[in-house]
Amino acid sequence: MEEVTGMTPKEVVELAKKNAVRIVDIKFTDLLGAWQHFSVPTSELEESLFEDGLGFDGSSIRGWQAINNSDMIVIPDPTTAMMDPFMNVPTLSLLCNIADPITKEKYSKDPRNVAQKAEAYLNSTGLGDTGYFGPEAEFFIFDDIRYQNDSNQSFYAVDSEEGIWNSGRDEEPNLGYKPRHKEGYFPVSPTDSLQDIRSEMLLTMEEVGIEMECHHHEVATAGQCEIDMRFAPLVKCADNLMWYKYIVKNVAKRHGKTATFMPKPLFGDNGTGMHVHQSIWKGGKPLFAGNGYAGFSEMGLHYIGGILKHARAICAFTGPTTNSYKRLVPGFEAPVNLAYSSRNRSAAVRIPMYSESPKAKRMEARFPDPSANGYLAFAVMLMAGLDGIENKIDPGEPMDKDIYAMGREELSNIPTLPGSLDEAMDALEGDHDFMLKGDVFTQDLIDTWIDYKRENDIAPLRLRPHPYEFEMYYDV
Secondary structure, eight states, X not given: OOOOTTOXXXXXXXXXXXXXXXXXXXXXXXXXXXXXXXXXXXXXXXXXXXXXXXXXXXXXXXXXOOGGGOEEEEEEOGGGOEEOSSOSSOEEEEEEEEEOTTTOOBOTTOHHHHHHHHHHHHHHHTSOSEEEEEEEXXXXXXXXXXXXXXXXXXXXXXXXXXXXXXXXXXXXXXXOOOOOTTOXXXXXXXXXXXXXXXXXXXXXXXXXXXXXXXXXXXXXXXXXXXXEEXXXXXXXXXXXXXXXXXXXXXXXXXXXXXXXXXXXXXXXXXXXXXXXXXXXEXXXXXSSBSSSGGGBOHXXXXXXXXXXXXXXXXXXXXXXXXXXXXXXXXXXXXXXXXXXXXXXXXXXXXXXXXXXXXXXXXXXXXXXXXXXXHHHHHHHHHHHHHHHHXXXXXXXXXXXXOGGGSOHHHHTTSOBOOSSHHHHHHXXXXXXXXXXXXXXXXXXXXXXXXXXXXXXXIHHHHHSOOHHHHHHHTTO
């Protein structure tokens, strides 16, 4: 399949004719980070579509418009044109921005618009012209998932042929080779049973124009995986992440399996993270390379300072689910302490040391997870880092010892990430001025995010009995 990115409206129309496209799929991202879509026949694909857009009901999209002010338009971005790799009917996919139907102004709560404004703000500062992001999104591939929540019962059950809990199951025959808890990184086949599926995922990602680097089994039992894409400018990277999730889920489905980016689906084993590598360039030159700690520049260290200073508020977007904080606990490789280091994976921020090349110099935020909306998560981290540069925020001394092995007294001097989504929302409420620069995040978006999360995530979980509470308390 040929790559078709970077096209003009005229070229997109020509591409559709060349590939005998019959359906055009209109995709956009809701506030929480899920793709939404509708489809139109190719008769609607005219050059004017890229200026006039198409109307839809914004009140039906999570976190967006009220029903009395619901008319909105989607405006396709021609540079995102790509053939959908899963549809039987030849289908052209277009990613879209959201706008007001009357003023044609971009919608402030459109995540892609937020990411575009973050890139524009970076340029406006003169500090750099490109913010590169490279996420390492992990996921689980399961064979079965069941869950139900009623007034009188609540349960979930996930299963995998790889799950160590199935070592004694009669599988007619059971062939063993099931990775033990925390031993999935990274044995060859037959213990790694998902090589071909991951390869298919990676190759499909290349088909839609994503530059890929590697894939492998991850630490946990029961099908934890990681596929790494090459870094890209912020908006492009967030677009790629949407394709990444779409492809992972649909390739898994093609094989009769199910994939999830839920941060902590298994008790007692590693959760699913999304380490995000970041750097700023200007005029084709990397700006984080220097003569400071770990070969970092003063600018790079100040960027880290901004990330660490605002990390608790950042978590509202990079760990946006109640389940995120089941992952952010000590002992499972998830960093909970706000420190930085060159090689220490127990720190919240790491400076990778794989290469001495200035072009490879970047920082890695280790606390995000893939339940995040990439557009908002990357944007908020860029804004925090830029705040660090603009205000010369000192990140303090690096932490090169194993934080997990430190005593309580020693740990008391190191600030920590929020322990719950509720705490993250409180942090965002008290620390968001840095996000408002350049109108990147609006106060309305932040207020909507906080209210939505408190009402739809935090309160429902707080009101429900937990299944484990019956084991702990039924006989009181």
